[in-house]
Amino acid sequence: MGGSKVAYTVGGTIIPVHNMEYLSIVLFSSALAVTFASLKALPISTTQSVIGAIIGVGIARGS
Numbered sequence: 001m002g003g004s005k006v007a008y009t010v011g012g013t014i015i016p017v018h019n020m021e022y023l024s025i026v027l028f029s030s031a032l033a034v035t036f037a038s039l040k041a042l043p044i045s046t047t048q049s050v051i052g053a054i055i056g057v058g059i060a061r062g063s
Helices: 003-016 020-039 046-061
Strands: none
Touching: 020 046
16 A cells, blocks of 8 residues: 555654664554554554554654
8 A cells, every 4th residue: 555655755754763772762653653552443554553653753863
């Protein structure tokens, strides 16, 4: 689908996150968000979760 293209654009060009440390933070925070939303029976998109995590890392880095 189009989710991988969006993640590549956000993570590769808009907010550069090319460090493995950042990748693990993105994946861990995304997994937490999906888990908690699933436990609460809330609809969640994994793509939105990953994009939100990439943006969060970019903001934390000051990008």
